[in-house]
Amino acid sequence: MSSLKGKTVIITGASSGIGEETARLLASQGAHIVIGARRIERLESLASEIRTGGGSVTYQRLDVTELRQMQDIIQLAQNHFGQVDAIVNNAGVMPLSPLEALKIDEWNRMIDVNIRGVLHGIAAGLPVMKKQGFGQFVNIASIGAYEVSPTAAVYSATKYAVRAITDGLRQETAGQNIRVTLISPGVTESELPDSITHKETIDFMKEYRSIALPAAAIARSIAYAMEQPAEVDVNEMVIRPLV
Ligand code: NDP
16 A cells, blocks of 8 residues: 555646646545646646546645745645645746846746745645644755756756755754655656747757656656655655656
């Protein structure tokens, strides 16, 4: 029997890509899944698919840039399933462009979703986990958290920040029975490049992303970090396509 059976896992950004596949996988292993994103109709159809397959799931519209909404989805998880075993801070956006294109609104959106969204997950989840006396944060960064490339300066900055915040959280929660995991995917099939508006970058991405891993590969790494025995804290995983 999977050690995920009966655990309650909240997944942000579960309406597509990595979040969606993670919800499917963890539900198939018997976890209670709580999914959030802005596209409620996507969540509805994923929830219905999971329930048809015998899984346990609930969902709520979620904009991670609003702390209140993050607190509400955690409350939903507690109301439905009694506790919160893990939060996967997965929601993210990646409108890449060169700095000189001055796409300031897009820079701000990346900062809001990728950094503030993760911080809101921590702000809403940490008090609950401390009170319960257990929990796990799984924060999704990127290989962009380790290296910068042209057009990815701001995106990488947000992912470096996620990496720094995650390691700080790990250090500060030492001794509190709260596990902290950073998952850094390489290029993965998803809708992530759809937010790119810079024409040359869109063209470049088509070629660059041809080696993308299936999102299910990242979902498996998330499941791996969660299903370890309680005393095992998987701190960091980088998953790249084999080239
Ligand atoms: P997708 O675009 O397929 O998924 C992103 C998810 O984030 C969607 O469900 C979207 O849902 C959600 N989201 C965006 N903005 C918000 C918001 N304000 N509030 C709540 N949810 C939001 O891409 P991926 O699955 O690839 O992305 C998942 C994570 O993986 C991201 O953090 C990304 O940076 C990271 N990553 C992805 C890589 C890749 O190559 N795919 C590589 C490295 C890291 P909705 O629009 O419905 O709100």
